[in-house]
Amino acid sequence: MTSQFDIFKILVGSTSDKDFGNKPVIIQGITGSFGSTHTKLMKSYGTNIAAGVTPGKGGSKFDNVPIYNTMQEAVQSTGSLISGIFVPAPFFYDAAKEALDSGIKLIVAIPEHVPVLDSIKVFEYAKKQGAKMIGPNTPGVIVPEVMKVGIMPAQPFTKGNTVVFSRSGTLMYEVSSYLSEYGFGQRLGLGIGGDPINGSNLIDSFELIRDRDDVDSVVVVGEIGGDAEEQLSDYIIKTNFSKPVVAYIAGRSAPKEKRMGHAGAIVYGNYGSAESKINNYSKANVPVAKSPREIPLLLKEQLKK
Amino acid sequence: MRLLEYQGKELFNQYGIKTPMSFLASNVDEGKKGTQMLGFPFVLKSQLTVGGRGKAGAIQKCKEPSEFEPKFNDILHKEVKGELPRGILLEKMVDISKELYLSIFLNRSKRCFTIIASAEGGVDIEQTDNKVMQDIPLDGIDLELANEISNKLNISDNSKSGFVELLFSLFKLVIEKEAELAEINPIAILSDGSLIALDAKVIIDDNSLFRHDDLKKYLYLSELEIQASKNKFSFVELDGDIAIIGNGAGLVMSTLDMVSDANGQAGSFLDFGGKATSETIYKALGVISELPKIKAILVNLYGGIVRTDLVAQGILDAYKNNIINVPVFARISGAESEKAKQMLQGSRAKLFDTVEEAINAVVLNVNTT
Numbered sequence: 001m002t003s004q005f006d007i008f009k010i011l012v013g014s015t016s017d018k019d020f021g022n023k024p025v026i027i028q029g030i031t032g033s034f035g036s037t038h039t040k041l042m043k044s045y046g047t048n049i050a051a052g053v054t055p056g057k058g059g060s061k062f063d064n065v066p067i068y069n070t071m072q073e074a075v076q077s078t079g080s081l082i083s084g085i086f087v088p089a090p091f092f093y094d095a096a097k098e099a100l101d102s103g104i105k106l107i108v109a110i111p112e113h114v115p116v117l118d119s120i121k122v123f124e125y126a127k128k129q130g131a132k133m134i135g136p137n138t139p140g141v142i143v144p145e146v147m148k149v150g151i152m153p154a155q156p157f158t159k160g161n162t163v164v165f166s167r168s169g170t171l172m173y174e175v176s177s178y179l180s181e182y183g184f185g186q187r188l189g190l191g192i193g194g195d196p197i198n199g200s201n202l203i204d205s206f207e208l209i210r211d212r213d214d215v216d217s218v219v220v221v222g223e224i225g226g227d228a229e230e231q232l233s234d235y236i237i238k239t240n241f242s243k244p245v246v247a248y249i250a251g252r253s254a255p256k257e258k259r260m261g262h263a264g265a266i267v268y269g270n271y272g273s274a275e276s277k278i279n280n281y282s283k284a285n286v287p288v289a290k291s292p293r294e295i296p297l298l299l300k301e302q303l304k305k
Numbered sequence: 306m307r308l309l310e311y312q313g314k315e316l317f318n319q320y321g322i323k324t325p326m327s328f329l330a331s332n333v334d335e336g337k338k339g340t341q342m343l344g345f346p347f348v349l350k351s352q353l354t355v356g357g358r359g360k361a362g363a364i365q366k367c368k369e370p371s372e373f374e375p376k377f378n379d380i381l382h383k384e385v386k387g388e389l390p391r392g393i394l395l396e397k398m399v400d401i402s403k404e405l406y407l408s409i410f411l412n413r414s415k416r417c418f419t420i421i422a423s424a425e426g427g428v429d430i431e432q433t434d435n436k437v438m439q440d441i442p443l444d445g446i447d448l449e450l451a452n453e454i455s456n457k458l459n460i461s462d463n464s465k466s467g468f469v470e471l472l473f474s475l476f477k478l479v480i481e482k483e484a485e486l487a488e489i490n491p492i493a494i495l496s497d498g499s500l501i502a503l504d505a506k507v508i509i510d511d512n513s514l515f516r517h518d519d520l521k522k523y524l525y526l527s528e529l530e531i532q533a534s535k536n537k538f539s540f541v542e543l544d545g546d547i548a549i550i551g552n553g554a555g556l557v558m559s560t561l562d563m564v565s566d567a568n569g570q571a572g573s574f575l576d577f578g579g580k581a582t583s584e585t586i587y588k589a590l591g592v593i594s595e596l597p598k599i600k601a602i603l604v605n606l607y608g609g610i611v612r613t614d615l616v617a618q619g620i621l622d623a624y625k626n627n628i629i630n631v632p633v634f635a636r637i638s639g640a641e642s643e644k645a646k647q648m649l650q651g652s653r654a655k656l657f658d659t660v661e662e663a664i665n666a667v668v669l670n671v672n673t674t
Binding site for chain 1: 307354355356411413414416417431443480483485510511512513515516539541543551552553554555556557558559561562563564565566571574576607608638659661
């Protein structure tokens, strides 16, 4: 079950681990323009990028990181459980399958434009292997001031006890910077992804932090499309989720049946509409901010209660 | 990509799903040929990608020759939800003894495909409780499950095998063509028990098109959408007079909402993605400049590695080369913002520290000019 999946143990480790806070990460597609740029940025943030994989470039190095031809070799020589996938969307399925076959337990799927059928297949295969996928079309995951696997900038994030889950990349950065401004540092920032299919959807993500004492509140940055917020509201009610939650939904004013940038941001009839999401949140007593800047103000009120 | 009805029916036919005899016409003369081929009566159906055709009068029965021209012309020029038809389908009427509803859709929260079926065809499926929902594994529907659904719908014995076959075909289509939705509303059961699809609503996963050359012919983009997609921008044309440009879909949507809350009207949604450089902003402004209603441009950029001065340079270049001639109101969070402010002094572009200030200024500007 999802609740047994300890993402902190995988990303950061236990205090008794020799490599606590320095867990090895593999980057698939490390020599591509995107992969290479962000490998450097992740390293400078403190992530232990232990290996990269680019078929045909095995044996060489990028920024002192050894490159392997296959995931099998990379995992064997590093013992890594985490892979950041930076390959173009058409190659994502094969890359993810290879990672899961090699023993990877956490896939961070960066590419945008992955076909939904491929996402479903990878999701199912990951589940079978006891692994988890974040994304696709995600900015990644960050444990502020410790490590990040993804493409998010460093400066909006500060460490603390709030968790930010976001279906949008840039909004995750902006909201986190407002939270940081108000002293609400983050224990975790996780990009759900802007696609219709998310390896770790909102409920899965809530399960990751549900029982953690070092998390005191959750901010959910959502958007129109699908029913993730509706399902989450139901989950909050049915499972008596007790930590304060503040939500935001982008796209209230968007027209119906138009895809607003993200593959998943589209309203059909009432399915996926902002009204439906806001109504459901209100049933779960989750306040919904009108603008990103209102989020820390609402959080402050919620934490007073 | 939502297919037009006739395109969806072309796919249906490829998979052995029967549809009534029909003829596609884009003008009256072509339509007349269709009437000769089909004979009266038939139905005229506007080919649109939006719903609500029936209610809008964009589907009409045509019983005799004298009705044809006026009805055809009426539908051909009838806008539904702002959309004009891309052709009129003339379709032979069939003798219906019963109607059903059937769809297979991508179930986002369950992360699988789900069947919805109902013994009431032609209804708004969201509004009816009389329906069967069944999740299906990727490897397919088995016969037992298909029979179960058919039993729940009380399908009579002489139509059962036809229904099961149709269900298999539709699922095969969804997986092989990578559809997010394939809906038949209604399926008609004819007096001999055979089944025929009277409508087709098929939505293809745009992101899968790279491996479906046969479906690329159905792509239909406006000139501006083509220009935007060449630059890898996400672009949606809207009705208002304030063009909105930003980096990140969520950020641009959120900007749209704030503009609307401030009583402004967005005229475009343009997300130019990750990299904010002189070149990207210049090209984005180039796309926007083609929109006739735009009175002002709102730029909202947020990111760790945005060089504000480079963006300012792109805006200045766009003015210099007469790409744009309306004011720009910008919030650009990034490095070198003081330098950017100085660069923009004396131009028609202005930089603000917060998005709220930029929005207030742009709304005030368009509402007073």
